Amino acid sequence: MERLFDFSDYDQLIPLVQNSLIAGLLLGIMGGLIGVFVMTRDMSFAVHGISELSFAGAAIALLVGLNVALGATFGSIVAAIIIAILGSRAKDRNSIIAVLMPFGLGIGILALALYEGRAANKFGLLTGQIIAVDDPQVFWLIATSLVVVFGLLVVWRPLSFASLDPEVAEARGVPTKALGIVFMLLLALAVAASVQVVGALLVMTLLVTPAAAALRLTSSPLWAPLLSMIFAVVSVVGGILLALGGGLPISPYVTTLSFAIYLVARVIEKLRTGTKTKQAG
Amino acid sequence: MATESVLEFKKASLSFGDKSIWKDLTLSVAKGEFIAVIGSNGSGKTVLLKAILGQLQLSGGAIELLGKPVANGSRAIGYIPQHRQADTGLPLRAKDLLRMGLDGHRFGLPLPSSKTNKKVSEMLEAVGATDIANTPIGQLSGGQLQRIRVAQAVIDNPQLILADEPLSALDLKQQGLVAELINSRRQQNGAAVLFVTHDVNPVLDYIDRVLYLANGQFRIGTPDEVLRSDVLSKLYGRSVDVVRNQGRIAVLGSSDHDHHDDEKWL
Numbered sequence: 001m002e003r004l005f006d007f008s009d010y011d012q013l014i015p016l017v018q019n020s021l022i023a024g025l026l027l028g029i030m031g032g033l034i035g036v037f038v039m040t041r042d043m044s045f046a047v048h049g050i051s052e053l054s055f056a057g058a059a060i061a062l063l064v065g066l067n068v069a070l071g072a073t074f075g076s077i078v079a080a081i082i083i084a085i086l087g088s089r090a091k092d093r094n095s096i097i098a099v100l101m102p103f104g105l106g107i108g109i110l111a112l113a114l115y116e117g118r119a120a121n122k123f124g125l126l127t128g129q130i131i132a133v134d135d136p137q138v139f140w141l142i143a144t145s146l147v148v149v150f151g152l153l154v155v156w157r158p159l160s161f162a163s164l165d166p167e168v169a170e171a172r173g174v175p176t177k178a179l180g181i182v183f184m185l186l187l188a189l190a191v192a193a194s195v196q197v198v199g200a201l202l203v204m205t206l207l208v209t210p211a212a213a214a215l216r217l218t219s220s221p222l223w224a225p226l227l228s229m230i231f232a233v234v235s236v237v238g239g240i241l242l243a244l245g246g247g248l249p250i251s252p253y254v255t256t257l258s259f260a261i262y263l264v265a266r267v268i269e270k271l272r273t274g275t276k277t278k279q280a281g
Numbered sequence: 282m283a284t285e286s287v288l289e290f291k292k293a294s295l296s297f298g299d300k301s302i303w304k305d306l307t308l309s310v311a312k313g314e315f316i317a318v319i320g321s322n323g324s325g326k327t328v329l330l331k332a333i334l335g336q337l338q339l340s341g342g343a344i345e346l347l348g349k350p351v352a353n354g355s356r357a358i359g360y361i362p363q364h365r366q367a368d369t370g371l372p373l374r375a376k377d378l379l380r381m382g383l384d385g386h387r388f389g390l391p392l393p394s395s396k397t398n399k400k401v402s403e404m405l406e407a408v409g410a411t412d413i414a415n416t417p418i419g420q421l422s423g424g425q426l427q428r429i430r431v432a433q434a435v436i437d438n439p440q441l442i443l444a445d446e447p448l449s450a451l452d453l454k455q456q457g458l459v460a461e462l463i464n465s466r467r468q469q470n471g472a473a474v475l476f477v478t479h480d481v482n483p484v485l486d487y488i489d490r491v492l493y494l495a496n497g498q499f500r501i502g503t504p505d506e507v508l509r510s511d512v513l514s515k516l517y518g519r520s521v522d523v524v525r526n527q528g529r530i531a532v533l534g535s536s537d538h539d540h541h542d543d544e545k546w547l
């Protein structure tokens with residue numbers, strides 16, 4: 001138990017992880033917002049696919065001694081472009097992602113096997129880092145999150161229209177295809193940023209789970225993104241704070257919080273529909 | 282009624298490979314005109330709408346919307362799609378779907394605005410949907426959703442309403458209500474309506490003309506001019522009976538030999 005939670009020296013530890021907390025807050029805001037579109041566009045699987053190629057990019061960057069963040073972003077963007085071009089129909093998209101994913105993972109594993117540096121660096125790319133986000137990395141995360149959040153705010157309305165009601169949006173002259181590509185690029189950036197904190201295998205805990213929980217609770221286009229954002233921020237920042245003392249990766253804490261929120265959301269939904277049926281009957 | 286033309290087909294032809302869907306279609310749709318597009322499955326009704334929306338390349342001729350060649354959709358068009366049950370779990374309520382017809386194309390956030398809210402609630406009232414304004418679209422019945430669809434299509438005062446089988450999957454009573462709603466909005470807005478349907482009866486009282494597609498050919502005219510045994514027999518190239526009974530019209534034996542499900546009362 002002491003390895004899991006250790007709150008001694010907490011007051012001295014907090015300033016040390018200030019960077020991580022800022023990164024976590026921004027990741028949460030970004031992940032929660034874009035997650036709503038991931039859900040409405042049915043792109044959960046694409047998130048997974050992009051994250052594996054992002055991992056491959058990061059692993060290659062690690063091997064050849066380049067900036068890991070840059071590698072992760074490059075891998076993500078390549079994956080997003082391939083999925084956007086080849087997978088405009090949902091059915092094609094899933095098979096293309098399924099084909100890309102193991103390839104990306106394989107390349108990444110190869111690069112890591114050849115890498116002779118610290119083992120923690122290797123493992124971190126797949127399952128998340130120990131709490132130590134350095135200054136250049138935090139700068140990178142801040143920049144990426146800001147681009148994604150700002151980009152989403154600009155295209156929010158037409159992207160919602162194109163995601164929720166594509167046939168009518170297209171008839172009304174909304175450039176649904178271009179918006180789809182813009183969305184994939186924003187998603188690629190979001191994935192690349194998340195991979196560096198929670199790891200390639202667990203990206204969905206930030207980009208899917210909070211939005212899925214929010215959509216269990218509300219159908220309001222205002223409350224869904226707000227709740228999703230709150231859930232994601234609570235998961236990441238809470239996860240970092242809980243992980244602080246133990247020296248373990250933050251990802252299990254983040255994923256557990258995020259999953260618990262989802263469970264609670266389902267229970268609340270169940271209770272609500274239960275009372276409704278009773279009232280009706 | 283003004284004779285100003287909203288939509289012009291100029292010898293428009295469409296073919297997929299060797300198969301000609303329709304050829305040399307020339308038709309001028311006037312402001313406020315209600316035209317039913319009918320024909321059996323595969324006769325090119327839905328692709329006609331896609332061509333107007335600029336989603337299909339013509340193989341010949343041109344289609345002009347308000348004097349300009351059609352582009353990828355247009356804000357002058359209100360579009361009513363076929364009824365399809367909406368997914369549950371989407372962050373979208375009836376009033377949100379409706380609002381997208383008004384400002385969904387604009388950049389930025391859908392910030393609350395009293396002007397927009399007023400338009401949306403007026404429209405909800407006009408289609409008798411005030412009580413379902415906050416219902417998630419996944420929970421709407423077929424008739425409710427199609428009423429919202431009509432409202433969404435007309436809220437931005439389009440000059441052309443395109444409806445793609447908007448009544449399919451609705452029961453007779455709902456068909457009547459939705460058809461009446463489209464017609465009343467047309468009368469108020471002066472928009473032209475192109476109404477694709479396999480059953481002309483729910484809109485028979487409202488339509489000015491019929492565009493009948495079959496066998497890569499077409500006939501245009503008033504229902505009395507087109508929906509006749511001799512005219513349709515010539516169009517299909519074999520004997521077809523048009524039967525009128527108590528104000529309803531049925532076309533018998535109109536199916537292509539491989540579409541037996543069409544051998545029914547139209």
